[in-house]
Each structure stands twice: as C-alpha cells, then as structure tokens.
Amino acid sequence: MSDKLKHQEGRRKERLDRGIKVRSDGVYAVSSWREMAFLVSPRLLLIVGLLAMPLAFMPLPYWQKVLSIICIYSLLAIGFDFLAHYVGLVSLGGALYIGAGAYISALLNTELGLPIWASIPLATVLGGGLCTLLLWPCLPLRGVYFAIVSLMFPLLAGRIIEALDVFGGTDGLIGLDGFPNVYAEQYVLIIALLLCLFGLRRLVNEDVGLVFRGVMDNDQAVKASGINITTYKALGVFIAASLGSLGGACLAHIYMWAGISQFALDFSIIPIAATVVGGGGTLVGPVIGCLILVPISELLRDFGTLRIAVYALILMGFIVFKSEGLMTFGARKYNQFEHWVEI
Amino acid sequence: MEIIIYGVINSVTLALMALGFTLVYGVSRLPNFAHGAFYVLAGYICWMLLNRLGLPYFLAGLIGLAVVGGVGAAMYHFILERIRGMAISEIIASYAIGLAILEGLRWGGLKGGTFILQPFVEGSVDILGVSVDYQRILVVVLGAALVGLLWLFVNQTKLGLALKGMAQDERAAMTLGIDSDKMAVVAMALGSVFAGVAALILLPMGSIVVEAGYHVLIMAVAVCIVGGLGSWTGAVLAAFVIGFAQILTVAYIGAHWQVVVALVAIIITLILRPSGIFGKQKELEERV
Amino acid sequence: MSAVNAQPAAQDQQPLLSVRGVNKTFGGVQALAEVSFDLMPGDILGVIGPNGSGKTTLVNAITGFIEVDSGTVTYQGKEITGLKPHKIADKGLTRTFQVMRPYYSLPAYKNLIVPLFSPRARRTGGWRGGGKMGSRDTVAVDILEEIGFERESYVPYKAASSLPTGYLKRLELARCLALRPEVVICDEVFSGLSMSEMASMVPLMEKLQMEGITLIMVEHRLRELFRLANRVLVLNFGAKICEGTPSEVMDNEQVKEAYFGSEEVYSYV
Numbered sequence: 100m101s102d103k104l105k106h107q108e109g110r111r112k113e114r115l116d117r118g119i120k121v122r123s124d125g126v127y128a129v130s131s132w133r134e135m136a137f138l139v140s141p142r143l144l145l146i147v148g149l150l151a152m153p154l155a156f157m158p159l160p161y162w163q164k165v166l167s168i169i170c171i172y173s174l175l176a177i178g179f180d181f182l183a184h185y186v187g188l189v190s191l192g193g194a195l196y197i198g199a200g201a202y203i204s205a206l207l208n209t210e211l212g213l214p215i216w217a218s219i220p221l222a223t224v225l226g227g228g229l230c231t232l233l234l235w236p237c238l239p240l241r242g243v244y245f246a247i248v249s250l251m252f253p254l255l256a257g258r259i260i261e262a263l264d265v266f267g268g269t270d271g272l273i274g275l276d277g278f279p280n281v282y283a284e285q286y287v288l289i290i291a292l293l294l295c296l297f298g299l300r301r302l303v304n305e306d307v308g309l310v311f312r313g314v315m316d317n318d319q320a321v322k323a324s325g326i327n328i329t330t331y332k333a334l335g336v337f338i339a340a341s342l343g344s345l346g347g348a349c350l351a352h353i354y355m356w357a358g359i360s361q362f363a364l365d366f367s368i369i370p371i372a373a374t375v376v377g378g379g380g381t382l383v384g385p386v387i388g389c390l391i392l393v394p395i396s397e398l399l400r401d402f403g404t405l406r407i408a409v410y411a412l413i414l415m416g417f418i419v420f421k422s423e424g425l426m427t428f429g430a431r432k433y434n435q436f437e438h439w440v441e442i
Numbered sequence: 443m444e445i446i447i448y449g450v451i452n453s454v455t456l457a458l459m460a461l462g463f464t465l466v467y468g469v470s471r472l473p474n475f476a477h478g479a480f481y482v483l484a485g486y487i488c489w490m491l492l493n494r495l496g497l498p499y500f501l502a503g504l505i506g507l508a509v510v511g512g513v514g515a516a517m518y519h520f521i522l523e524r525i526r527g528m529a530i531s532e533i534i535a536s537y538a539i540g541l542a543i544l545e546g547l548r549w550g551g552l553k554g555g556t557f558i559l560q561p562f563v564e565g566s567v568d569i570l571g572v573s574v575d576y577q578r579i580l581v582v583v584l585g586a587a588l589v590g591l592l593w594l595f596v597n598q599t600k601l602g603l604a605l606k607g608m609a610q611d612e613r614a615a616m617t618l619g620i621d622s623d624k625m626a627v628v629a630m631a632l633g634s635v636f637a638g639v640a641a642l643i644l645l646p647m648g649s650i651v652v653e654a655g656y657h658v659l660i661m662a663v664a665v666c667i668v669g670g671l672g673s674w675t676g677a678v679l680a681a682f683v684i685g686f687a688q689i690l691t692v693a694y695i696g697a698h699w700q701v702v703v704a705l706v707a708i709i710i711t712l713i714l715r716p717s718g719i720f721g722k723q724k725e726l727e728e729r730v
Numbered sequence: 731m732s733a734v735n736a737q738p739a740a741q742d743q744q745p746l747l748s749v750r751g752v753n754k755t756f757g758g759v760q761a762l763a764e765v766s767f768d769l770m771p772g773d774i775l776g777v778i779g780p781n782g783s784g785k786t787t788l789v790n791a792i793t794g795f796i797e798v799d800s801g802t803v804t805y806q807g808k809e810i811t812g813l814k815p816h817k818i819a820d821k822g823l824t825r826t827f828q829v830m831r832p833y834y835s836l837p838a839y840k841n842l843i844v845p846l847f848s849p850r851a852r853r854t855g856g857w858r859g860g861g862k863m864g865s866r867d868t869v870a871v872d873i874l875e876e877i878g879f880e881r882e883s884y885v886p887y888k889a890a891s892s893l894p895t896g897y898l899k900r901l902e903l904a905r906c907l908a909l910r911p912e913v914v915i916c917d918e919v920f921s922g923l924s925m926s927e928m929a930s931m932v933p934l935m936e937k938l939q940m941e942g943i944t945l946i947m948v949e950h951r952l953r954e955l956f957r958l959a960n961r962v963l964v965l966n967f968g969a970k971i972c973e974g975t976p977s978e979v980m981d982n983e984q985v986k987e988a989y990f991g992s993e994e995v996y997s998y999v
Contacts, residue, residue: 183530184530187530189529189530189533189534191475191533191534191537236708236709236712236713237712240712243473243529243533243671244667244712246473246475246533247473247663247667247708248705248708248709248712250475250537250659250660250663251660251663251664251704251705251708252705254656254660255660255701255702255705258701259698259701259702262697262698262699262701263698306843306846306847306866307847309833309836309840309843309844309847310843310844310847312833313833313844316831316833317831317833319795319827319831320827320831320844320905321816321844322795322814322815322816322819323793323815323816323819323824323825323826323827323905323906324816324819324824324844324845324848324905324908324909325816325819325820325824325845325848325849325850325851325909326816326844326845326847326848326849327814327816328816364541364545368538368541371534371538372538375534379530402549403548403549404545404548404549405545405546405549407541407545408541408542408543408545408546408549410541411538411539411541411542411545412538412542414534414535414538415521415535415538415539415542418525418531418534418535418538419521419524419525419535422525422531
C-alpha cells in the first residue's frame with residue numbers, strides 16, 4: 100500500500116546488488132579484508148553467538164534449559180525445511196521423529212544399559228530408519244499423501260502406546276542417564292546443530308542437492324534420467340527424521356524421561372512455524388525462527404494451549420503476507436543497496 | 443447381527459465426517475486440513491447458542507451451520523485464495539487455521555464433560571435383538587439423506603453441475619464461464635457446512651472435545667484416501683470398508699486396535715492401489 | 731551394435747525394440763489400439779499422426795510412464811512391460827519431453843547434473859560419480875558443446891531461463907545423451923522451432939544416428955521428418971494405419987485420404 104502511494108508520487112525504490120555478492124563465488128572474495136568480512140561476518144555471528152549463549156545465560160538456569168529446547172526445535176526445523184523445500188515433502192508430524200528418537204534412546208539406555216554417548220547416536224540412526232520405514236508407503240506418491248500420513252503417525256503413536264500399554268504406557272520410560280553437566284548438554288546440542296546446519300547447506304549445493312531439487316520440481320525428467328525418485332525421497336526423509344531423532348534422543352536424556360508427551364503437537368507445529376517465519380529454503384532461517392518463537396512459547400507457557408493457537412496465527416500471517424520469511428528478507432537487505440529514485 | 447448394525451452406523455458416521463473434506467478436495471484440489479476444526483466449531487457454537495442464549499435447538503443448529511459456512515468461505519477467500527497452487531503453503535496454512543481454531547477453543551475452556559449436546563430424540567429400540575438408540579438410527583437416516591441430497595444437488599442443480607465441471611477440469615470449466623474462485627468459495631462453504639452438519643448429528647452421541655477435531659480430520663482423510671481423493675462415491679464406499687473393518691477389529695481383536703485400522707487401511711491402499719478404490723486413471727497420472 | 735556403421739538394419743537382424751499389440755484406454759477412449767512395430771538398431775523411426783492420435787501415449791507406454799492394458803514391449807530381447815520409468819531409462823531407452831521444464835534459474839550445463847548423477851551415467855560414463863567437485867560440470871559442458879551449445883559464446887554457462895526454445899530442445903536432448911543411451915525417443919523436438927532452428931536440428935539428428943544411437947521421432951513436421959527417417963509409422967485414433975518408408979507412406983491412399991484429408995498432405999510436405 101505505502102509502496103504504491105510512493106510510486107504515485109513519482110519515485111521508486113531502486114535496488115543494487117553489492118558487487119561482492121556477485122563476485123563471491125570467485126576468488127575475488129578473498130581479495131580484501133573488507134570483502135571477506137562482508138561474507139564471513141553473518142556466519143561468524145551465528146556460530147559465535149550460539150556458542151556464547153550457554154555462557155551468557157549462566158546466571159539463568161531456566162533460560163539455559165530453554166536454549167537446549169531451542170536447539171532441539173532447530174534441529175527439527177532444519178529437517179522440515181530441507182524436506183519441504185529441497186525434496187518437496189511437507190511433514191506435518193515432526194513429533195514422530197522426536198518421539199521415535201526419545202523412545203529408542205530411552206530403551207537403549209534403560210534396557211540395554213548403553214551409555215549416553217552410544218545411545219544418542221544409535222537412536223539418531225535407528226529413529227531415522229524407523230520413521231523412513233513407516234513413511235515409505237506414501238513416498239512414491241505426490242506430496243499431499245505424505246502430509247496426511249505424517250500428520251497421522253504422531254497423533255496415533257501416543258494413543259497406540261497408551262492403548263497397548265507398552266514402553267511404560269502412560270507413565271513413560273523413566274530412569275534415563277542425564278548429561279554429565281549442563282554445559283555438556285548444551286554444547287553437544289549446539290555443536291550438533293551447527294554441524295547439521297552447515298552440513299545440510301553443503302549437501303544441497305552439491306550435485307546431489309540438484310537431484311533432490313529435481314525430485315521436487317520435475318520428477319518426470321528425473322525418472323526419465325534413470326534415477327529412482329523414491330530412493331531419493333527416502334534418503335531425504337531419513338536425513339530429516341534423523342535430525343529430529345537426534346533432538347528427541349537429547350530431549351529424553353535432558354529430562355531423563357521418555358513419554359507420550361514427546362509426540363505432542365508442539366513438536367509438529369513449532370518447526371513449521373519457525374521455518375515459515377525464518378524463511379523457507381534457507382536452512383538458517385528455521386534456526387532464527389526457533390530463536391524467536393521458542394522463547395515466546397516459554398513466555399506463553401502459563402496460557403496453556405493458547406500458545407499453539409498463537410504460533411498457528413503467526414504462521415498463517417507470515418505464509419500469506421510475508422512468505423519469503425525473515426532470513427530471505429534480511430539477506431536481501433544485507434546484499435543490496437536500496438534507495439529511492441525520482442522517475 | 444450386532445456387527446452388521448453397528449457396522450452400518452459406524453460407516454455412515456465415517457461417511458458424514460468425510461463428505462465435506464472430499465467435496466472441497468474434489469472441486470478445488472485443496473486438502474482442507476481445517477476440516478476437523480470446523481466440525482468442532484459448529485458443535486461449540488450450537489452449544490453456546492443453546493445453553494447461553496437459550497435459543498431453540500433448530501435455530502441454534504442453523505446459526506451454527508451458517509457461521510461455520512461463513513468461516514470456511516472467508517478462510518478460502520481471504521487466505522487460501524492468495525496462495526492457491528503452492529501446495530506446501532496450502533497445506534500448512536489450512537492446517538494452521540485448523541490448529542488456531544482448535545487450540546483457541548481448548549484455551550477458551552472447551553474440555554470434555556461439560557459440553558454435551560442433547561440427543562434429538564431419547565430412548566432406544568430393539569432391531570433384530572440389538573438395542574439401538576434413536577439417535578444412532580437418526581444418524582443413519584440423516585446420513586443417507588445427506589448423501590442423497592448431495593447427489594441431487596451435484597447432478598440436478600446448475601450450481602452443482604458447475605462444481606462438478608470444475609472438479610473434472612478446472613481450466614475447461616473456466617472457459618465455459620464458470621468463475622473458478624467463486625466456485626471454490628462455494629465448495630469450501632459447502633464443505634464446512636457439511637462438517638457442521640456432521641457435528642450436529644454426531645456430537646450428541648458424545649461430548650464436544652477438541653480431540654474430536656483431530657479424530658475427524660484423520661478419519662476424513664483416511665476415508666478419502668482409501669476411496670480415492672476427490673471421488674464422492676469412493677468416499678462413501680470407503681467409509682463402509684473402514685467402518686466395518688473397525689467394528690470387526692473391535693469385536694475380534696480388541697478395542698485398542700481400533701485406532702490403527704484407519705492407518706493400516708491407508709497404507710494398504712497406498713501400496714496396492716494408490717489412486718484409491720474409485721480413483722480415476724487421469725487423477726492417478728496427475729498425482730503419482 | 732556397431733557405432734560407425736549406421737546403415738538401415740538388415741531384415742534378419744534382431745530388433746532392438748519391439749512393441750506387440752499394445753492397448754491403452756483412458757476412461758472409454760481407446761488411446762492405443764493393438765499397436766505393434768519393430769525398431770532395428772541404427773534406424774530413425776518416425777511416428778506421425780494428427781493431434782490426439784496417441785503418439786505421446788505410445789511414448790509414455792514404451793518408457794513406462796503409463797501402464798499399458800495389454801501387449802508387450804521388448805527391448806534388447808528382454809521384456810520391459812510394466813517396469814518403472816527409471817529402470818527403463820537405466821537400460822538405455824530414454825525419452826525427451828514435449829514440455830520442457832529445465833531449472834530455469836541455473837546455468838544450462840547444471841541441468842545435466844541430474845542425469846549425470848544417475849546410476850547409468852556413472853556406469854557408462856567411465857568416471858566414478860563422486861570424485862572431485864566440478865568433474866560432472868566438465869562432462870556436462872562437453873555434452874552441451876557436442877549438441878550445439880557454442881562453448882566460445884558461453885551459451886552453456888547462461889541461465890536456462892535466457893535460452894531460446896531451440897536451445898531448450900537441445901538441452902532436453904542433451905539430458906538423454908548424458909545417459910549414453912542406445913535409443914532416444916524424441917517427443918516433438920521440432921515443434922515450436924523457427925525454420926532456421928529446425929534446419930540446424932536436422933544435421934544434429936543425423937549426427938546422433940552416425941554415433942550409433944537409434945532414434946524414434948514423434949513429429950508434426952513432416953518435411954524434416956521424411957528427410958531423416960528410414961521408416962515411418964502412422965497412427966490414427968490410437969491404431970497403426972500404415973508403416974513403411976517415407977515414400978511408401980506418402981503414397982498410401984489410406985494415409986492421404988482417411989487422415990490427412992486428400993491433398994492436404996502436400997501442403998505439409
């Protein structure tokens with residue numbers, strides 16, 4: 100609206116790419132400190148910022164816990180973003196991945212007596228595998244089936260566990276080993292998050308990333324190129340589910356408990372909201388979205404389920420009115436000069 | 443005998459839940475993930491009017507349906523229309539709306555127990571040695587009537603034919619002067635009203651709870667997938683398949699397993715015949 | 731199959747691809763009715779027919795994109811009916827699409843990364859996929875140069891969105907060639923091209939034939955097709971009404987009257 104008015108006044112916004120952005124693929128990026136700083140500083144800000152946070156929150160143990168939760172949601176959210184915007188599958192049931200990771204890690208830890216540093220990685224892989232297996236039947240089909248079936252699993256999983264009274268039934272599995280101390284807990288999560296984030300970013304820009312995008316945009320041509328799209332979809336689901344399971348396994352060990360509430364709706368909806376708010380398809384966006392939404396969620400905890408309604412509304416607002424998300428918006432502002440010119 | 447009677451009742455219940463969803467999907471290819479929320483919303487509004495304002499049942503129900511229909515149409519017109527064609531955004535946005543309604547109602551104090559709609563008619567009757575209460579019979583009768591009405595509407599009225607035309611080929615329909623956005627709004631309003639009607643008929647058999655929203659969404663989706671997304675006859679048929687499967691499961695395996703039936707049905711369908719019982723080849727090509 | 735000797739096949743040779751009695755109906759419409767033909771190694775087989783005669787359905791049926799109701803497709807002596815499209819492409823039977831959907835935002839050569847990533851390309855290409863970053867890029871540019879993207883003018887590096895239709899059609903062909911195929915089914919490569927673009931496409935197809943690739947060309951443009959093809963198959967309402975050399979087909983009364991509408995064939999040719 101306001102843009103339109105200004106346009107009528109006889110001027111328009113002109114955007115110029117910063118030269119460095121255009122050249123950053125080449126060797127020029129290392130030609131001066133200024134240009135290197137331009138490229139490196141946003142990344143450095145994220146890395147150093149995340150690593151410094153546990154120390155910054157030292158006097159506030161409650162918010163240290165929140166930081167761990169932020170990391171878990173972020174893992175789930177970058178998985179969602181990867182799956183939705185690079186493989187073309189919308190997973191409405193992130194809680195399934197969290198729940199699978201939490202229960203598997205809990206079982207490995209309590210039943211087999213595996214130490215925490217073995218149960219978490221194992222749960223990551225096994226949880227990813229289990230979720231992929233469960234979602235396999237809808238992979239050869241197009242998106243909407245996947246959304247529906249992935250929505251059903253976490254809603255049913257809790258009920259099934261309750262009804263059959265397996266894995267501790269409604270009480271859940273208790274007596275898990277916790278992390279040795281609060282710093283180990285947070286740094287394991289933060290480092291895992293950073294590794295996954297930059298790893299995934301690398302992956303989607305490699306050749307295999309193009310295949311994933313082909314599976315999303317133009318599956319016919321990918322099939323005609325002799326590539327089995329189901330395999331790549333399964334691989335994508337495995338990656339996303341593993342990230343979620345990693346988060347779930349850590350969550351179980353943080354609370355030293357795995358239970359039905361780990362299939363709760365929050366785990367499905369916050370990652371989606373964070374991705375939309377942060378900017379879909381950027382992978383960093385979801386992390387930023389989680390950094391914003393999870394603290395809001397904690398502040399709203401007293402209002403019970405209202406917080407879910409709040410994210411749903413935020414989500415809707417962003418998807419309709421600002422669908423590019425904060426990260427894409429920010430990146431554009433960072434990489435371009437904008438100014439008004441008379442016309 | 444019990445199995446047959448309760449199977450029929452259960453099947454009609456499922457068909458009622460699914461009709462609105464399949465109507466919207468069939469016409470505008472839009473999976474309305476807010477379907478369950480409309481179901482609960484209709485029941486809630488009706489209860490509020492009934493108990494807070496003391497309106498008569500019939501009027502309260504009618505207003506409830508009108509409001510839900512309006513919400514559905516508004517949701518389409520103001521939100522979904524802007525993001526048509528972006529499958530990811532459509533799914534997420536409609537799901538978000540549904541969540542906002544459901545969790546908002548839960549926060550607003552909607553909990554089990556207190557919110558009970560009275561059955562239209564009390565009492566029960568013995569049919570071939572099985573005791574069935576009148577409300578359940580009413581469900582079957584009204585369900586059958588609704589399916590019949592829908593059929594008449596779609597095949598006999600101009601608006602219905604326009605909807606059918608859009609369901610078959612949106613672009614061709616547009617060239618024939620059918621306003622696809624307007625029709626989609628109509629379809630969404632109708633679909634929401636169907637969700638509301640289902641709520642008014644079914645809710646008196648239990649209490650109004652938020653979980654019902656998710657349950658209805660899941661069952662609607664399950665029925666639609668098994669029947670073939672967008673196929674109305676398929677949905678009715680699938681409702682009977684799943685309905686009887688559930689009753690048989692309860693009777694022979696155990697009530698716990700009832701929740702799994704829908705999921706198993708979906709998975710078997712996806713593996714054996716991804717287009718569903720009544721899915722057409724054309725749709726299969728389009729989607730698979 | 732010899733790569734150099736691209737003469738039309740002798741009669742006693744084993745057909746590379748043979749289609750037998752293929753049927754397909756779409757909701758009551760007979761899209762393919764008992765279509766049978768053989769494809770000899772080194773041939774260029776033209777498939778013509780009016781709109782809606784089942785040409786693209788035939789392509790889809792052969793390459794597994796739709797399931798046939800009955801009939802068999804045999805390729806290199808093995809039945810491939812009912813196989814998934816990617817399995818068929820993996821055997822070296824590839825196709826182009828009438829509607830091209832490249833990655834518009836990416837440079838042209840990046841569009842070949844996907845086929846070069848496929849198992850077949852890894853097997854036949856002689857390099858082991860992975861390796862150093864950029865190795866696939868080099869191969870992609872080589873393939874594009876071979877198919878007429880002038881390397882000197884940087885066309886392979888231009889964004890696909892800036893390319894004219896002629897280059898997009900070539901890009902679609904290049905996507906097939908990246909698999910080192912034995913058979914390429916071209917679905918209307920000439921449609922939408924200007925006269926000069928078409929004129930440059932003809933030698934390209936001849937070059938592919940010389941390199942030992944067997945071609946099926948589904949076309950509307952009869953003039954160019956009749957110059958290229960050794961055999962032509964005519965479809966009408968899903969049924970094969972005629973098969974033979976281009977001159978036989980042109981002289982066929984049934985083709986002329988029943989389907990081109992008497993004299994009209996000459997206005998096409």
